[in-house]
Amino acid sequence: MPNQIKICGLTTPETIAASIDAGATHIGLNFYPPSPRFVSVSTAAQIVSNIGNEISKVGVFVDATDGFIEQNLRAGALDILQLHGKETPDRVREVKAKFGLPVWKVLSVETAEDVTKAVRYADVADFLLFDTKTPKGALPGGMGLGFDWGLLEAYDGALPWGLAGGLTPENVAEAIRQTGTTLVDTSSGVETAPGIKDVDLIAAFCKAAREA
Numbered sequence: 192m193p194n195q196i197k198i199c200g201l202t203t204p205e206t207i208a209a210s211i212d213a214g215a216t217h218i219g220l221n222f223y224p225p226s227p228r229f230v231s232v233s234t235a236a237q238i239v240s241n242i243g244n245e246i247s248k249v250g251v252f253v254d255a256t257d258g259f260i261e262q263n264l265r266a267g268a269l270d271i272l273q274l275h276g277k278e279t280p281d282r283v284r285e286v287k288a289k290f291g292l293p294v295w296k297v298l299s300v301e302t303a304e305d306v307t308k309a310v311r312y313a314d315v316a317d318f319l320l321f322d323t324k325t326p327k328g329a330l331p332g333g334m335g336l337g338f339d340w341g342l343l344e345a346y347d348g349a350l351p352w353g354l355a356g357g358l359t360p361e362n363v364a365e366a367i368r369q370t371g372t373t374l375v376d377t378s379s380g381v382e383t384a385p386g387i388k389d390v391d392l393i394a395a396f397c398k399a400a401r402e403a
């Protein structure tokens with residue numbers, strides 16, 4: 192199966208179209224207000240209005256309430272919920288039951304123990320996304336920081352998983368080769384400045400990931 196590719200933190204119809212043209216399988220809409228990639232309810236509705244079923248729309252939430260998820264889920268016509276905060280297994284179960292959509296739980300990795308903790312989500316999430324643990328006080332993702340991919344050898348769970356954190360057009364093929372991941376996710380790696388996506392970088396990232 193070809194590698195799955197998620198381009199995250201999209202804020203314009205043009206960069207969404209560029210991601211689809213480049214062969215991305217997923218786009219991410221960021222609903223975390225402090226993020227430079229944050230989209231409001233009205234922007235989310237507007238930028239997805241012309242998209243069909245050719246790509247999956249993932250909503251990124253950080254410790255969000257049900258009400259907040261609900262309003263953005265409708266606006267963005269989301270297919271998948273990505274929980275990128277400190278959501279417990281019970282909270283993941285609750286979100287999945289309430290909204291009936293696949294849930295991706297993000298695990299922030301610094302040590303092998305962070306990877307083995309994934310087992311806690313085995314019965315409640317649909318997919319795991321391993322990302323870098325960011326410094327205290329920083330955004331929980333989208334910082335362009337990578338982690339030691341070798342730590343993923345500690346993962347022996349059954350849930351499918353993907354890789355995020357500091358992936359770029361230059362390193363994504365090596366990341367796929369080293370980890371064997373079937374899904375790669377990038378945000379700042381295809382930007383010229385925080386929140387400013389570049390269509391050429393999106394194309395280069397997708398090409399490198401597709402050909403890896």
Ligand SMILES: O=C(O)c1ccccc1N[C@@H]1O[C@H](COP(=O)(O)O)[C@@H](O)[C@H]1O
Pocket residue numbers: 199200219221223226227228251253275322330331332333334335336355356357358376377378379380
């Ligand atoms: O991108 C953000 O601003 C962000 C904010 C809060 C939570 C997650 C965020 N982004 C996610 O982080 C990973 C990795 O990003 P990067 O490639 O290292 O920039 C990705 O899944 C984004 O969805």
